Amino acid sequence: MTSVKDTVKKQYTRLANKAALQFSMFQAPKIGWVEIMRKALGMTAPELARRMGVTKAAIYQVERKELDGGVTLQQMDKLATALGGRFVYSIIPENSIEDMLKNQAHKKAENIIRRANSHMALEQQSLTLEKNNDEIELLAEELLRKRPSDFWEEK
Secondary structure, three states, rough: OOOOOHHHHHHHHHHHHHHHHOOOOOOOOHHHHHHHHHHOOOOHHHHHHHHHHHHHHHHHHHHHHHHHOOOHHHHHHHHHOOOOOOOOOOOOOOHHHHHHHHHHHHHHHHHHHHHHHHHHHHHHOOOHHHHHHHHHHHHHHHHHHOOOOOOOHHH
């Protein structure tokens, strides 16, 4: 029987994977989104400044800040509205959520098995490479199922 927590986790996974598919083609333009939109609309910085009730220097400053990562989400939202658009903020996973979880489980399992194997080697009881890999795979599957509280810790 699936728990509510598992169902919610699956819903979040679907959302993150969907976002990754939809936005994977988008890269921030070298001149920034504000300038792209403004120029696409044929709007000058002074015109945008008037729409926002700020100075043209403030517009040029925020365009520079966008490139440096210093613009706030609130500023971007106001700019998007003034430009007749909407601001969308998202964190896009590099891989599918499932792949990220599998990779983390595998990395954690490798670390655990390596540590255990190094202790066993001191007692001349180390596993063969094939047996070692089998143990890593088994442990990775278990870690994925149980997701211990230290799942995302590096050591």
